[in-house]
Each structure stands twice: as structure tokens, then as C-alpha cells.
Amino acid sequence: MPTAGSQRPYHAGMDAALSQRPGRPEPEWLQRCFAWSLDQAMKFYEPAVAERKRRLFSGLKGRILEIGPGTGVNFRHLPLGIEWIGVEPNPHMRPFLDRKAAEHGHKATVLGGGAEDIPLEDSSVDSVVGTLVLCSVPDVGRVLQEVRRVLKPGGEFRFIEHVRAPEGSLHAAWQRAVKPLWKVVACGCHCDRTPWEDLQRAGFAHLEFERFSLPFPVVRPHISGRACR
Numbered sequence: 001m002p003t004a005g006s007q008r009p010y011h012a013g014m015d016a017a018l019s020q021r022p023g024r025p026e027p028e029w030l031q032r033c034f035a036w037s038l039d040q041a042m043k044f045y046e047p048a049v050a051e052r053k054r055r056l057f058s059g060l061k062g063r064i065l066e067i068g069p070g071t072g073v074n075f076r077h078l079p080l081g082i083e084w085i086g087v088e089p090n091p092h093m094r095p096f097l098d099r100k101a102a103e104h105g106h107k108a109t110v111l112g113g114g115a116e117d118i119p120l121e122d123s124s125v126d127s128v129v130g131t132l133v134l135c136s137v138p139d140v141g142r143v144l145q146e147v148r149r150v151l152k153p154g155g156e157f158r159f160i161e162h163v164r165a166p167e168g169s170l171h172a173a174w175q176r177a178v179k180p181l182w183k184v185v186a187c188g189c190h191c192d193r194t195p196w197e198d199l200q201r202a203g204f205a206h207l208e209f210e211r212f213s214l215p216f217p218v219v220r221p222h223i224s225g226r227a228c229r
């Protein structure tokens with residue numbers, strides 16, 4: 001089990017998580033619907049990123065924190081033998097997480113609440129992973145500060161994010177147009193964030209990322225990479 005920081009709240013399960021979503025307006029029924037629809041949507045999305053995830057997550061070992069693991073799509077790509085901890089505020093993801101963890105030979109320790117306040121000690125995890133999460137968190141800068149805080153020196157944050165299309169492109173206009181509706185149906189997701197800028201500001205010792213595109217409407221442009229503490 002993770003060790004709680006002395007002054008920080010520690011929530012060992014998801015039951016209390018509904019009341020721990022400050023600034024999250026999504027009603028309970030929408031969170032439930034989102035968990036189910038995310039599970040369905042990822043059946044189409046995952047094949048397009050599987051090989052990239054396999055490469056990105058290869059070599060991970062020790063204690064791994066996943067922020068916003070959702071329904072647990074990354075378990076299949078994570079090496080066996082790691083100690084996995086997830087920070088996931090939507091309690092309706094829990095049954096999916098438990099099932100996928102078991103299917104792929106991992107044990108899931110899920111902490112409720114948001115990654116803006118990770119209930120783990122400083123320098124206590126070997127790596128942090130996150131896919132399609134910085135689009136959804138209320139405060140990207142604070143999440144990245146927390147990621148950096150809990151990473152051991154030399155530890156890496158490995159990520160994949162969908163991002164804003166290049167300014168002036170048709171796709172950028174399309175993202176702007178659908179953004180308000182998208183935010184509601186995708187439970188707080190911003191389809192046009194620029195997380196590379198937040199990563200550049202977050203004070204990591206080294207940052208590398210590449211851009212790539214997937215054949216999906218709205219969330220087409222992506223970045224993937226690593227930020228080293």
C-alpha cells in the first residue's frame with residue numbers, strides 16, 4: 001500500500017471519492033455514463049495507439065503511479081511485476097479498473113480524489129504515466145507540480161495526450177466549435193489544450209515529445225513523450 005504523506009489526506013478506496021471532486025460540476029449519473037461510454041470508445045481508440053503505448057511504457061519498473069487511469073486501458077501495456085497505484089476521481093471507473101487489472105495480472109490500488117493533490121510522499125514513485133488526462137484535469141499546472149513532487153529524482157512522467165490543432169487549420173476551427181458540447185459529454189475534457197506548454201513550464205530537467213495524428217474526429221492531433229525530474 002502507498003504511504004500517506006504526514007499532512008496529506010489519504011483515501012484508500014473510491015467510496016469517498018464522489019465528495020472529493022472540488023470544482024467538478026459533473027453529476028453522478030454523468031460520471032457513471034462516462035465510465036461506460038469511455039470503456040466502449042476505447043475499443044476503437046486503443047488499437048490505434050497500442051504499439052506506441054507498448055514502446056512508451058517498456059522498461060517501467062518499481063512503483064508506478066498512473067494519473068486518471070479511467071477504465072484501465074493501460075494495464076495491458078504495463079510490464080508485469082510493477083507496483084501500480086492509480087489516482088482516479090470518478091468512482092464509476094473502479095469496476096472496470098479492477099476487472100482489467102485482474103485480466104492483465106496486475107493488482108490495482110486506486111486512490112480517490114484528483115491528481116492536483118496526490119496523497120503520496122515526495123520522491124516516492126519511480127515513474128508516473130498518464131494518457132488522455134491533462135485534457136480533463138481542472139488545473140494542469142498543479143497536477144504537473146504534483147507529478148514532479150512524487151517522482152524520484154531521475155524518474156519520468158510518460159504521457160500521451162490529444163492536443164489543439166495548429167492555429168489557422170480547419171481542424172482547429174472544428175475543435176473550437178465543438179468544444180462546449182464536447183466538454184459536457186466527455187465529462188470535463190477540453191479538446192484543444194496545449195499541454196506541451198504546461199510541461200515546458202513545469203520545471204522538469206528534461207522534456208521530449210513528438211506529435212502524431214490519429215484518424216478520429218475532434219481528438220486527432222496528439223503528443224507523446226517523457227518528462228524527467
Ligand SMILES: C[S@@+](CC[C@H](N)C(=O)[O-])C[C@H]1O[C@@H](n2cnc3c(N)ncnc32)[C@H](O)[C@@H]1O
Binds near residue numbers: 067073
Ligand atoms: C479521457 S479519460 C482517459 C482515461 C484513461 N487514461 C485512458 O487513456 O483511457 C480522462 C480520465 O481522467 C480522469 N480525471 C479527471 N479529472 C482528474 C483529476 N483531477 N485527477 C486525476 N484524474 C482525473 C477522469 O476521471 C478520466 O478517468
